[in-house]
Structure formats: structure tokens, C-alpha cells
Amino acid sequence: MEIDPRNPENVRAFEGDIQQPQAISLDEAAEIASEVQELVKAGRERSAWELIRRLHPADMGSIVASLPRASRETMVRVMSPETVAWMLRQMNPVEAGRVGTRLGAQMLTFVLGQVHPNQALATLRRIPMPRPQKVAESLGQPQVVEEFLAHEPDTAGSLMVTQLPMVAIGGLAEGARESMRALEEMRQKFTHIYVVGDDGDPGGQISMVDLALADDATPVRSIASSIVATVTVDTPAEECARLQRHYNLTQIPVVDGHRLIGVILSESLLSATVEQNTRQMQQVANVAGETVDGPLSSSVRTRLPWLTVNLGTTFLAAATVALFESTLTQVVVLAAFLPVVAGQGGIGGTQTLTLIVRAIALGELVGVGARRLLAREAVLGILHGVWLGVLVAVIAILWKQNLGLGLVLGVAMLGNMMIAGSVGAGVPLFLRRIGVDPAVSSAVVVTTFTDVFGFLLFLGIASASITLIA
């Protein structure tokens, strides 16, 4: 299969050859992946390629990415750089990014160095890998690097395509059709054509449906509708994704001043939503940006700093406990109940925190005052604290035959659940107020509070009423 990638006709003929395959299930994909792996191991990489070359590029990509390093390199060489670049462009941006990361900078440079600069740029744009810049630079194509670096990652500028269908406000449906034809393969991605004034102002849009039903002689003015939202190149990807979801948009135009300069397609917006969600979940656990099958060193780099910070906060808790050494010496059984007080507070705080962080991210808190949310969570903390306090007191009394211990534990539990509710809501709301993403560091602050105050309450009350429990 010899093709000259500089000739667009050839590329299209080639793409046509393997287009429109059927979806397969995750189980089927896993099965094919293990067959491919065995064939490559046995030196039969041509047969392995035959097995996957008629699959959807999305499946082709995830199967190639799943191979161990050596087999992956073999397969990429068998597939030819054009096919790999094409595959990455056909995949959704999230998965393309994952596959690109698995390929590594060196293999990507090899692949992209052999395709047309425009294709290299389009492929690179799909890959929000840690350092695509490195790849861009090693390609030795200055204009690719320049265009690639023109926009910050995770902004509208980095998500947009700049080749888009437009028609003049005074034009006819015929002209709109012309501008669609001119897009060639790309045209299938668009749901709207933009209607622009003489100065490049987007004055409206025509849906593909309305164009499909219009005669060639229909003035575009009569089938245009207004544009709900526009963004600029600096608008964060998360805000673009929010606009898509909130207003049910299929694509969002990007403007510079009033001039239309690009459009963010539906698949990029959806990927921005998926990435935002992944980042959020991971940030609460402080593993943001990591993948389960990336290099060990990157996992260590992501997790170890956070584990070390957390060590500091656990020593704060330890120092709190150490303050009460003499009390513990008198009633050593108190030590057994430390994990009960801290554990419940941590869980309660995390429940509140998760709800608030998610609601903030989805833009659900419009008109819902911070004071109302805080009050609500504090009340819930009291309700839960009363129930858990009574329960824990009864268990402790039955287990240790110590009424005083039970009472102290119950009161401490009630107090810590109130703290958990208030802090669990207060920390993310405060972080949002000062402009910090609450997903990033709320969890550590909240559990530090519930640990330290939980121990202070429990051991403090125990010290004060030591005659009751000793």
C-alpha cells in the first residue's frame, strides 16, 4: 500500500478504503487485542495488521495503545505513518491524547515527521499529552511549532478549527452550499454555516437542516437564525463545555473582537466535558493527569508530592494526640476510639465536599447563596451527629462498660460531624470565592480539620472529665 501523503486525492482514496466499519464491544476489542499481541510476538505483524485494518480507527487506536512497548513500535512501523496520523485524527480527542501519550514523543515525532505539515498540526492538536510541544519542536517545521504554540492548552483557541463554512449576509443558499463543498472531508463535522457581514462579523447561522430544505435561490437572510453564544480564543475549555451543555449547542463560534476566526466542533466540546470530569475526580484524590498505564516515573511524580504533603497533615493530627499523652496514659482505651472519631468526620466532610465541588463544576449554584448552603450542611451535620453520637455512645458503653467514655465519645462525635458539615461546605465555597478551583485542594484541608478538631474535641472533653471515665 504505497501512497503519497502529499497528494490529497490519494489520502482520500486510502481513507475511503477503510472507512465506515462497525462498532465492536469492549470484550471483542479486548479479545482482538490479545490476538494481535500474540501475532506480533510471533513475528507475524502483517497478519496482526490484517486483523485490525478494517476496524473503526477508535478501536484500532485503543488496541495498538494496549500493546506492550516493543509490539506497539512494531505495529506502528507496519501501519505506516500516514495511517497512524489518520487514525489519531479520526479518534475523539481524549482517546487520541491517551494513545498519543502511549506512543511517546519519539514515535510520534517519527510518525508526524513523515506526513504533511497540516496533517501533523491537526494530529498534534488532538493530543493534549504532557509535552506535545517537544514533539512539535523536534519535527523541524517552524510553522507547525508556531501555530501550535499560538494558543494556550485548554482554551477555545486550542480546541477550534479555523477552516469553516461561511456565507455573506447578502448571499443565497447556493453560496452556502458552495462553502460546504469547499471543506471536502471536513464538512461532515459541521452542523451550521455562519452568516457573516462585510467586516467578518458573524451575524447569524444556518442549520444544515434548513440548508438541506432550501432552494438554491433562497436568500440566506431568510433561513438564518441568531447565534446563542460566542467565545474568544482565551475562553477556558471548561466554560466552552458548559455553554454546550447548558444551551444544547452543537458547535460554538470563536471570535476575535467581532471577527469570526474559528469554530469548536461538538466532538471537541464533548471531550472537554469528559476531561473536566476526569480531572475533577482525580483532583479530589490528587492524582490529576495520571493514566493507569503510563510510565511509573510520571505516577511517582504526580502522587508522591501529595502523599508527602498529606504526611505533614497527619503529623498535625499526631501532634494533637500527643498533647493528651497524660490523659491517654490514664485511660489507654481512648486510643482505640481515635479512628472512630476521625474516620466519621472525614467521611462526613468528604460527602459534603464532593456534592459542593460537583455542583460548582456544573454551574448548578446560580442564585443559591453560600450562606444557605453552609447552613444546610451544618444542620445536616447536627442531624447526623445526633444519630451517630447516640449510636457510638451506646456501643462504647456496651463494649467497655464505661458510661463516661460513651458520653464523651457521643459528644465528640456530634461536634465533629458539625465541623465536618461546615468545613466540607465552607472550604470549597471559600476557594471558589477567591478564584481557586475547589477540586484541587479541598479534600486535604477538610480531612485535616476533621482529624485535628475531632481529636481535640474527643481528648479535650475526656481530659476535662477524666474523673468520669478513668
Add this chain to the structure above:
Amino acid sequence: MEIDPRNPENVRAFEGDIQQPQAISLDEAAEIASEVQELVKAGRERSAWELIRRLHPADMGSIVASLPRASRETMVRVMSPETVAWMLRQMNPVEAGRVGTRLGAQMLTFVLGQVHPNQALATLRRIPMPRPQKVAESLGQPQVVEEFLAHEPDTAGSLMVTQLPMVAIGGLAEGARESMRALEEMRQKFTHIYVVGDDGDPGGQISMVDLALADDATPVRSIASSIVATVTVDTPAEECARLQRHYNLTQIPVVDGHRLIGVILSESLLSATVEQNTRQMQQVANVAGETVDGPLSSSVRTRLPWLTVNLGTTFLAAATVALFESTLTQVVVLAAFLPVVAGQGGIGGTQTLTLIVRAIALGELVGVGARRLLAREAVLGILHGVWLGVLVAVIAILWKQNLGLGLVLGVAMLGNMMIAGSVGAGVPLFLRRIGVDPAVSSAVVVTTFTDVFGFLLFLGIASASITLIA
């Protein structure tokens, strides 16, 4: 504004009156919400309605939902049932569900009881609230209840629309255009027309782009392409959302046997992705299905059972500590280090767990064997354990001037980080293997393991080497 909702012409004229508004920012929405609230409080609900009636229904909905209960009821009465039902239908399904939940069963019944049954059904379908069935039943319209109950929630059947454009395989582009025109307002939602055989088999699809560029006399066969994926009414919503993301699909046809019976639109698929993500984040914290501004009783119902279960697991940890009462009596300072060992293990386990749960949910583990993931996380646990073990030993030695204590703590830390890595990966992978959603209960199992084994290791080693540290 008197309209007869039974007359579709009137409904359309009315909808046209307030369509195509511009997007507003979250801050602007919050500002308008507080103005509306003040106007309603002052008895000026008509002015409040004037303030929001030209907004996008998505903003109208979130502002109405943000009002306190009494003002919300006043606004809904001012808005007329038709407008509220229309607003809910225009919103994305996630937000419509949230607003519907805020309105409550009684107000929804009032609203939907006064619109056309088809509109009531379409509106109800948008509201995956806890008990829409109750609303459906109290409407007193048997066919609405029947159709509503025909499909399980969170399946393709509950997401699909059944009114869709089709054209016979032998037809012309002209016929495809006819079928689009017949859809009236709904038609803007479609990106493809289905090509069906004599038996209702979907044989292919025509993109709106290709239709827009085709002459009326073009045979549909020549512009049809194959369908990548179909689902059945029972396919889970999450799998439909995965197909959309993985294959970059805009809509997915639903088949019964081979017959085409419906289609899931892009906005419903996107909402399924958003809901899956919210559920996942919330399930890890065991607050699934809750909203930050719902009734207190529903929050208590969601969180308290889980807090109670967790109390059981913290008592397991307490019992483990209690086993070593005599050791603690001899070296009471050991108690201060309990939160250090347990805290680090819990954090390490949660990091691993979060990554694996998310990778499973995104279908990223194709061809990545469970054994490889387990081994990887165990190795990371050792790496992190060595670093944290040395660090914690040094701190303990410097702080407490006790070499033995430092050594015991360091070794326990290393051991617990290994447990954290293996259990954090093993539990979700095992749950997936036996067909249980790993997001639901992994977190409690993992932290119970790290608490109990952390204490066993730390206090066990301390007991065995008590002469070193006492």
C-alpha cells in the same frame, strides 16, 4: 398571553416569540436571580417574569429553580403551565431533571395536567427525578403512564425519541427532504436521516450535509453511508454514551430485532455522560443521587445509611487497636502515630482506586490485563512506601528521640503503602470481574483494609519489638 396548547400552530407561534435569546454568564444569571427573588418577595411577580421571559429557557429554568419555595410557586403560576412545560423541554435533560426535582411532584402534576398529553410525556421523559412515576400516575392520563413506564430508566428506550426521519432505500433525496419537513420543529435536532429497507431494517444513513448538497433527483443509495453502531431499548444509557464518545457519533439508532424504532439524540447522549460522571464522583463519596439544594430528608436518607455502615468499619479499626491495649499502656506515644499510619494508607489507596474506577468507566482498560495493573500499583506502593517510611522514621526519631519507634513506624508505613496499592487496584478490578459497579463500594472496602492492616502492622511490630521502643 392566552394560548390553546392543543393547537400546535399556537404553540409554535408562542415558542417563536421567545426563541433565540443570547447566552448570559453565570454571574449575570446569579444577579438576575437575586433581582427576581426581590421582585417576587415584593409582590411584583409580573415584573419578575418580564425580566426573564426573553432569556434562554436554560437560564430561565435555573433562575426559577434557584428561588425559595414560595417564590418558586408564585413564578410558576405567573409563567403558565405551557411555558413551564416548554421550558423544561428546551433544557438539557440533566438540568431539566434538576429543575423538575426542585418544582416537586405536586407542582409538576399541576403543570403537566394542563398541557397536551404528548407534551406531558415529552416533558416527563426529560425528568429523571426520583419519582416521576408518581407524577405520571397523578396526571390521570393512562396512555401517558403506560408509555412512560414502557422503558426502564437509564436505558436507550428511556432516552430515545420515536419520531424520526426515514427514507426508503429505493427513494430519492426529494423523499428524504419530505421526511425532514414532516418533523416540524423537532427537525433541528437531527444530523442524519435513516435509510430503511422494505422490512424497516435500517440499511444506512444520510448525513444532513450530504442531503444539503444533493439534488432532489439523487438516489438516496448514492449518498447513504453505513451505520457505525445500533443499540436496543435495553442497552444501558452509559453504554450508549460510551459509543457516542468512542466513535464520535452524533446520534444512535435504536432497533428492535432489525426494525428501526427510535433514535437517541446527541443532547441526550451528552447528558448521559454528564450524569454518569456525577454519579461516579458521588458514588465514591456515597452521596449518589443527591443535590445540594434538595430537601433535607432526602440528604439524610442518602448519607446516613452510609455513615452508619462506615461507623461499623471504624469500630473494626477500633477493635484492632484495642487488641494492643497492653502495648499502648507500655508506650502510650504509639497512639499519636495511629493517624499517621492510617491516614497515609487511606490516601494512597484512594489515589489508586480513583484512577482505576475512572479508567474502567471510560473503557480505557481494553487489553490492559488486571495482573499488569495490580503489579504496577504494588510496585508504586513499594516506591512510595520506601520514601514515606524513611521520612516518617526520621521525623519520629527527631521528635520523640526514639530510634526503635522510628524503625517500627517506617516499616509499618512501607507495609501499609504496599497494601494500599494492591487493595486500591485489586478491589475495583475484582468488583468489575464479578459484575458490580466498582464506583459504588470500593472506597469503604479499601480504607477499611488500610486502617485495619495499618494498625495490625504498626502495633503488631511494636509489640514484637517492645523492648526496642519502651
